[in-house]
Each structure stands twice: as C-alpha cells, then as structure tokens.
Amino acid sequence: MKLPSHLTVEGGHLHIGGRDIVDLAETYGTPLYVTDLDRIVGNFKRFTSALTAHYPAVQVLFAAKANGNLAVMRALAEQGAGADVFSSGELELALQAGMQPDRLLFNGSSKSPADLALAVETGVRVSVDSIDELRQLEAAAAEAGKSVEIAFRVNPALEVPTHPKIATGLKTSKFGIPAEEIVGAYAEALACEHIDPAGIHCHIGSQILEVEPFARAAAVMVEVAKEVTNLGAEIRFLDVGGGLGIPYHHDTDAAPTPEEYAAAVMPVFLQGIRDAGIDPALWVEPGRWLVGDSSVLVARVNSVKRAHRTFVNVDAGFNLLVRPAMYDSYHEVVVANKADRPADGTYTIAGPICETGDLLAQDRDLPAPEAGDLVAVLDAGAYGFAMSSQYNSRPRCAEVAVRGGKHALMRRAEDLGDVTAAMQEPAWQD
Ligand code: LLP
Numbered sequence: 001m002k003l004p005s006h007l008t009v010e011g012g013h014l015h016i017g018g019r020d021i022v023d024l025a026e027t028y029g030t031p032l033y034v035t036d037l038d039r040i041v042g043n044f045k046r047f048t049s050a051l052t053a054h055y056p057a058v059q060v061l062f063a064a065k066a067n068g069n070l071a072v073m074r075a076l077a078e079q080g081a082g083a084d085v086f087s088s089g090e091l092e093l094a095l096q097a098g099m100q101p102d103r104l105l106f107n108g109s110s111k112s113p114a115d116l117a118l119a120v121e122t123g124v125r126v127s128v129d130s131i132d133e134l135r136q137l138e139a140a141a142a143e144a145g146k147s148v149e150i151a152f153r154v155n156p157a158l159e160v161p162t163h164p165k166i167a168t169g170l171k172t173s174k175f176g177i178p179a180e181e182i183v184g185a186y187a188e189a190l191a192c193e194h195i196d197p198a199g200i201h202c203h204i205g206s207q208i209l210e211v212e213p214f215a216r217a218a219a220v221m222v223e224v225a226k227e228v229t230n231l232g233a234e235i236r237f238l239d240v241g242g243g244l245g246i247p248y249h250h251d252t253d254a255a256p257t258p259e260e261y262a263a264a265v266m267p268v269f270l271q272g273i274r275d276a277g278i279d280p281a282l283w284v285e286p287g288r289w290l291v292g293d294s295s296v297l298v299a300r301v302n303s304v305k306r307a308h309r310t311f312v313n314v315d316a317g318f319n320l321l322v323r324p325a326m327y328d329s330y331h332e333v334v335v336a337n338k339a340d341r342p343a344d345g346t347y348t349i350a351g352p353i354c355e356t357g358d359l360l361a362q363d364r365d366l367p368a369p370e371a372g373d374l375v376a377v378l379d380a381g382a383y384g385f386a387m388s389s390q391y392n393s394r395p396r397c398a399e400v401a402v403r404g405g406k407h408a409l410m411r412r413a414e415d416l417g418d419v420t421a422a423m424q425e426p427a428w429q430d
Pocket of ligand 1: 168
C-alpha cells in the first residue's frame with residue numbers, strides 16, 4: 001500500500017513523523033490517536049500556497065469541527081490560519097488557540113440567542129443562514145450597541161459526488177438561503193442599522209474527489225456577488241467553503257491536489273470578480289484536507305475469531321471512529337508491528353461496541369493479526385476523535401502529538417470518572 005511521506009515502515013514497524021507507533025502504544029497505552037502536527041502544518045502551507053499562487057488575498061479558515069484539539073488549532077493558528085467555527089464552543093476554542101477574531105467565521109444553521117450574543121461580544125463575523133437569524137442578530141447587536149459584519153450562507157443548489165449525508169449544498173439541504181433570494185436578504189441587511197453585510201459564503205459538501213463541482217459553486221458565488229454589487233453593496237469577502245476530499249483508498253482513489261483544485265476554481269473566481277469590478281478576499285474552509293491524513297488510530301488486538309469471516313477484535317470501535325459505521329467510510333489499516341510482512345489472509349477489524357455495525361474495516365488482506373498485535377487505522381485525523389463518544393461507558397482514549405521528532409500527550413485518556421463526571425443522583429434516590 002502506498003503511504004504518504006510522514007508514514008514510514010522501519011524495522012517492520014509503522015512510524016509516524018519518524019516515531020515508532022509500537023513504542024508510542026507501549027508508552028501511552030491503547031487505544032490511542034497519534035497526530036503528526038508537522039504534517040498538518042505542511043498541509044496548511046501547501047493548501048494556502050496553491051491558492052495564493054493565483055491571487056494574494058486568500059484566507060484559509062480551518063474547519064474546526066474536523067479536529068477540535070487545541071494543540072492542532074494552535075499549530076494552525078501559528079501559521080496564520082483562521083477557522084470556520086460552527087458553535088460557541090468551537091469559537092471559544094479557536095480564540096483560546098490564538099486565532100485572530102477577524103479570521104473567524106461563525107457558521108451554523110441553528111444559532112441560539114446565546115450564540116448570537118457571543119458573536120456580537122467577540123466581534124467575529126457571522127455567516128447568517130436565514131432572514132429570521134438576521135433579524136435576531138440585528139436585535140442582539142442593537143442591544144449591545146455594536147455592529148456585526150456578516151456574510152449570507154448561499155444555498156447554491158448543487159448536486160455533488162459524495163455520500164448524501166455530507167452533501168450540504170443540495171437544493172433540499174438545511175443549509176443556506178437559496179441563491180436567488182440572496183439579493184433580497186442583502187437589501188434587508190443593508191437596511192439594518194447594526195449589520196454590516198460584507199460577504200457571501202457557501203459550502204457544497206465534504207469528501208469531494210472531483211474539482212468540477214467546486215468550479216460550479218464558484219460560478220454561482222461570483223454571479224451572486226455581481227448581483228449584490230449591482231444593488232450597491234460592497235462584497236469584501238467571498239467564502240467558498242471546504243470539501244476537497246482525500247484518498248482514503250491509498251492505491252486507487254484519484255484525489256485532486258490543492259493545485260488542481262486551485263486551477264479549477266481560481267479562473268472562475270478571477271474572471272467573475274473582474275466582471276463584477278470587485279476585488280474581495282477569497283476565503284476557503286478546508287477541514288479534512290488539512291488534518292485527515294495526519295492521524296492514526298492505534299488499537300490493540302484482543303482476540304481473533306474464525307467464523308463466517310475472520311474477525312480481529314480490537315479495543316477501538318465506533319466510539320472512537322464512527323466514520324465507517326456512519327458513512328460506510330473506508331480507512332486503510334496496517335498491522336503496525338508486522339508492517340513489512342506480506343498479507344496471508346482476509347480479515348475484518350471489529351470494535352468492542354455492542355453493535356453489529358461496529359466494524360472499522362472489512363475484508364482486508366493483512367499479515368495474520370494475533371492477540372497483542374497493533375492495528376493502525378489510517379487517515380483518522382478528520383472527524384475521528386472529533387466525533388467520538390463514550391458509548392458503552394467507554395472512556396475516550398488519549399491523543400498524542402508528534403512534532404519535530406518529539407511526542408507528547410495532547411489529550412489524556414479519560415477514565416470512568418470522566419464518564420460519570422457530569423452525572424448527578426436525583427435527590428429522591430438517596
Ligand atoms: N465549512 C463548512 C460550513 C462545513 O460544514 C464543513 C464541513 C467544512 C467547511 C469542512 O469540510 P471539509 O473540508 O472537511 O470537507 N463528519 C463527516 C464530514 C462532515 C462535514 C461537515 N461540514 C465525515 O466524517 O466525513
């Protein structure tokens with residue numbers, strides 16, 4: 001199997017960022033997420049320069065939902081990243097990580113009054129998802145005596161080639177305002193005393209392995225920008241969202257590079273803004289592309305069972321990586337302590353959760369795993385730990401960061417006390 005440059009095999013062991021995964025599992029225990037922060041920084045630099053090669057005024061916002069660890073966000077903040085934040089929690093974490101407020105966009109289709117108040121208080125830009133929300137935000141800003149810069153989330157009504165659960169710009173999606181209604185929304189926003197409409201925003205979906213849908217979305221966006229400009233408004237930024245996919249099937253996925261993405265999107269964007277006579281900043285919101293390949297989930301084999309297929313029962317399941325169960329996602333697996341051995345059979349990696357669907361990988365050709373071996377699930381850095389749970393009362397595992405050859409915890413393992421920490425006995429049970 002092809003491995004990206006930060007994953008290597010030395011002495012039969014899989015390494016990440018130069019560190020032996022077998023040693024890390026000994027040191028920190030399993031299950032364990034290991035994240036190569038250098039890889040994330042490298043991904044960010046590559047993504048950014050692919051776009052700035054065409055246009056200087058580009059701001060890359062990390063989609064914080066993909067990986068909410070503060071160490072990850074701090075590593076990106078140090079590089080000048082902003083963030084797409086989708087909750088008050090993500091907003092606060094991004095600020096804690098040192099991201100500048102003017103590089104954040106507060107997204108979300110269902111913001112609460114408290115969310116809107118926090119946006120006003122922190123002064124971040126808000127992507128407004130409905131007219132109802134616009135009116136509530138105007139009221140919140142008026143009450144605080146402040147002005148809020150906004151974008152409208154545009155629903156571009158585009159079909160995209162990805163799992164239906166992660167296509168977000170369909171006509172039927174819950175996100176955004178139909179493109180043809182944006183001019184009216186903008187007119188209302190211009191009339192609001194405490195709202196400063198400054199941009200438009202969209203996001204068409206995630207794990208998209210073709211560039212053409214992004215070019216189509218850019219075309220819709222520059223058209224909307226033109227109409228809004230004709231209304232007399234000034235479009236200062238145009239946010240085309242995230243969504244570029246990564247090659248989860250290492251040997252067969254033909255994933256576009258950021259350079260190919262830029263080559264498809266930038267000419268449409270540049271021509272469109274030229275036609276409209278505007279020069280907005282271009283914002284993009286990659287999540288998966290920045291962090292997806294940076295992490296492995298390391299699980300230890302508890303037992304092997306030969307049944308109608310051979311199950312390799314490991315200590316991590318969909319409590320720690322829900323993507324295979326939720327989206328039928330494919331993740332490559334490597335037997336980390338037998339990484340140089342040839343496959344000798346077909347195995348299904350099963351987690352410890354009490355559900356039939358708790359399979360991390362199905363029917364994979366691997367060197368015979370045995371109890372005590374380590375299975376590394378690759379490309380777990382995006383929507384991996386971020387979507388973990390304590391289902392079956394399983395404390396979440398630790399996360400280790402690797403950087404410049406060093407390793408350190410970036411999250412300790414939980415214990416049962418963390419599972420019960422917020423529970424309370426109703427008084428009548430005393
Ligand atoms: N911007 C917005 C407004 C988004 O909703 C998302 C992702 C992104 C940016 C980043 O998209 P990315 O570049 O990561 O594709 N849990 C699913 C993915 C859900 C994506 C939700 N929105 C998965 O594991 O595949």
